[in-house]
Amino acid sequence: MRMNKGDYRPDEGFAKAADDADPLREFRQRFHFPNSPVGGDPIYFTGNSLGLQPKTARKYIEQELDDWAFLAVEGHFRAKHPWLPYHEFLTKQMARIVGAKPIETVVMNSLTVNLHLMMVSFYRPEGERRKIVIERGAFPSDQYAVQSQLKAHATWATAARSSSFSWPASPQDVSGQHEPPEGGTQNLIELTPREGETTLRTEDIVETIERHGSEIALVMLGGVNYYTGQAFDMRAITEAGHRVGATVGFDLAHAAGNLELNLHDWDVDFAVWCSYKYLNSGPGGVAGAFVHERHAEAFDLPRFAGWWGHDKETRFLMGPEFHPMRGAEGWQISNPPIFQMAALRASLEIFDEAGMPALRAKSEALTGYLEYLLSQIGDDRISVITPSDPAQRGCQLSIRVKNSDRKLFEALTEQGVFVDWREPDVIRAAPVPLYNSFTDVHRFAGILRECLTSR
Numbered sequence: 001m002r003m004n005k006g007d008y009r010p011d012e013g014f015a016k017a018a019d020d021a022d023p024l025r026e027f028r029q030r031f032h033f034p035n036s037p038v039g040g041d042p043i044y045f046t047g048n049s050l051g052l053q054p055k056t057a058r059k060y061i062e063q064e065l066d067d068w069a070f071l072a073v074e075g076h077f078r079a080k081h082p083w084l085p086y087h088e089f090l091t092k093q094m095a096r097i098v099g100a101k102p103i104e105t106v107v108m109n110s111l112t113v114n115l116h117l118m119m120v121s122f123y124r125p126e127g128e129r130r131k132i133v134i135e136r137g138a139f140p141s142d143q144y145a146v147q148s149q150l151k152a153h154a155t156w157a158t159a160a161r162s163s164s165f166s167w168p169a170s171p172q173d174v175s176g177q178h179e180p181p182e183g184g185t186q187n188l189i190e191l192t193p194r195e196g197e198t199t200l201r202t203e204d205i206v207e208t209i210e211r212h213g214s215e216i217a218l219v220m221l222g223g224v225n226y227y228t229g230q231a232f233d234m235r236a237i238t239e240a241g242h243r244v245g246a247t248v249g250f251d252l253a254h255a256a257g258n259l260e261l262n263l264h265d266w267d268v269d270f271a272v273w274c275s276y277k278y279l280n281s282g283p284g285g286v287a288g289a290f291v292h293e294r295h296a297e298a299f300d301l302p303r304f305a306g307w308w309g310h311d312k313e314t315r316f317l318m319g320p321e322f323h324p325m326r327g328a329e330g331w332q333i334s335n336p337p338i339f340q341m342a343a344l345r346a347s348l349e350i351f352d353e354a355g356m357p358a359l360r361a362k363s364e365a366l367t368g369y370l371e372y373l374l375s376q377i378g379d380d381r382i383s384v385i386t387p388s389d390p391a392q393r394g395c396q397l398s399i400r401v402k403n404s405d406r407k408l409f410e411a412l413t414e415q416g417v418f419v420d421w422r423e424p425d426v427i428r429a430a431p432v433p434l435y436n437s438f439t440d441v442h443r444f445a446g447i448l449r450e451c452l453t454s455r
């Protein structure tokens, strides 16, 4: 389903006709929607935070509960989907979602845990090459993870040299363009938008990478920024990072199941993502990790090991020495959380049926329609900080409402609208192509207009 800006019209009839023409419209019926305080269908635009429950998830989890009840430990081998290799049942579908080969993909742990595991292996400071490039305003967990890795690596390096070490007293100005960072560490390079702009320009990201060149050990950005909704040009960033000899990784929390990704072809070194947002695996759902095929046999890389990463042919010989599996699976630590994986299987099957190209096409049309209707409200307090170029965004629009406060968000919530509020004045709204409709978008714009008129 493709639409151009000129196709949109403000009347409800347009939304209804677009829904009728939507080849993915039946998928909405496959999900449970929460109740709306005003009755009827809610407008659920928070799939960027927690995706809806696939109706099949209960059956999939119940199957595992039954197998546990009736087979107990034997379930590892005799369950309908044996638990021992359970994570493997998810690999191919997850690989298709991120544009990877199965050998490059594994479902395991939680997102921030995976980020740490990847940085232990792929942040390799050496000589003058010690710096990590991130976005200023990256999701806090990413900032904490990166900062703590910098400290841990510095401590390990110091221990290795057995010389005295002192942590830098104040951070130097390492920002991409302008003001010095308020916090952070000496080896952190924080990309900042230009004065008066809210999102980063690809040319500035590339320029910063080139300027710091041989000082950079790792470039680690989000695929889509959680606050602004900006999608980065991951191919260009990976190429720039590799040109200066750095490794490049992405946090795809807001990109997996949202954008069409081609991690293998883009030559990304590693990536991590959660599955409870666009991938609908439920609260705290199990996460994913990608390690490029060229590192599949990089057994000499340092890694934090656990028995599930050990060669599965000899794992149960219980030997004292760790022999990692080839590929991304070699980064596993623990045996897989079956109930979480069962819920994720339910969702990945739906993704496989719908297919990322069709989902992305509808997503561009839906989000473009939302942007159009916001402009039709004609209230100059509203601005959209997410880029208007569809190639630079996914589902989400971050809507800035000047001089507003949480009361606006609360008024929307009372009308059955699920969006979220980010201080100081931003509403994040994400129409998700699997289960949102053009009518949802039309109703949302109407309710927002009403709430603004009464303020």
Ligand SMILES: Cc1ncc(COP(=O)(O)O)c(C=O)c1O
Pocket (backbone or CB within 6 Å): 110, 111, 112, 113, 139, 141, 142, 222, 226, 251, 253, 254, 274
């Ligand atoms: C971009 C990003 N990074 C990291 C996290 C933290 O994820 P987790 O709690 O699963 O480690 C989130 C959670 O929303 C996120 O959006």
